[in-house]
Amino acid sequence: MSTQDELKKQTGYRAVDDYVRSGMVVGLGTGSTAYYAVERLGEKLKSGELTDIVAIPTSIRTKEQAESLGIPLVTLDTHSKLDVAIDGADNVDPGFNLVKGGGGALLREKMVELAADTFIVIVDESKLCDGLGPGFPIPVEITPFCHEHTIRVISDLPSCAGCKPVLRMGSSSNNKCDGDEIAVTDNGNYIVDLHFTGNIKNVPKMAADLKRVCGVVDHGIFSGMTSAVICAGNEGVTVTTP
Numbered sequence: 001m002s003t004q005d006e007l008k009k010q011t012g013y014r015a016v017d018d019y020v021r022s023g024m025v026v027g028l029g030t031g032s033t034a035y036y037a038v039e040r041l042g043e044k045l046k047s048g049e050l051t052d053i054v055a056i057p058t059s060i061r062t063k064e065q066a067e068s069l070g071i072p073l074v075t076l077d078t079h080s081k082l083d084v085a086i087d088g089a090d091n092v093d094p095g096f097n098l099v100k101g102g103g104g105a106l107l108r109e110k111m112v113e114l115a116a117d118t119f120i121v122i123v124d125e126s127k128l129c130d131g132l133g134p135g136f137p138i139p140v141e142i143t144p145f146c147h148e149h150t151i152r153v154i155s156d157l158p159s160c161a162g163c164k165p166v167l168r169m170g171s172s173s174n175n176k177c178d179g180d181e182i183a184v185t186d187n188g189n190y191i192v193d194l195h196f197t198g199n200i201k202n203v204p205k206m207a208a209d210l211k212r213v214c215g216v217v218d219h220g221i222f223s224g225m226t227s228a229v230i231c232a233g234n235e236g237v238t239v240t241t242p
């Protein structure tokens, strides 16, 4: 296992150990870090250390992993309130604003994590940044219908000035720009990644402007949602709260 994978495992395991208790409804994130939280939850259910858990996955990929581990699954349709959700992030700024959606699951992640009483973000230290923008492009989920038009409307927003929009390519929903077909999300939509060279000046304004564009389903800026960030680095694991 690479050092970075070891850090991802430490943060994922710590989140389950510290925040999941028997009887809870748990949101399961998506990505290579969230993978370890799901693994730990499966392990603790199997050993009987945790009982009476139901979980809500945020992607088909996570659903399949959870099913393979025997984790009982429900949906937001039957459980509108979660006790805790645990997920990775692509970037975390000092104000606990996140960029998410590198794995293409931002819509389901946002729906599930907004419904959680506690939202735990698990990252290795490479994800920490001074400001959102240059470290990771902002993913925006858009409808396939007239997507080129929607992309033009987005790039014309004053709050998105200077961004370079790139339609995500990939052969499956969760690929990261590595195919010659347009990537399609679990919801049948496309993703445009907004590349910035400098820090975004007004993140809340940009988030609100994007949300108002007809054709935009949602975006990967998660603000005001984080309860704690568990960050694993070479010096150990730290837990910070807003």
Ligand code: 5RP
Pocket: 029, 030, 031, 032, 033, 034, 087, 088, 089, 090, 099, 100, 101, 102, 103, 104, 105, 106, 109
């Ligand atoms: C998926 C996400 C992931 O949480 C994010 O991309 C981080 O993934 P990883 O832990 O693999 O770096 O938002 O949509």
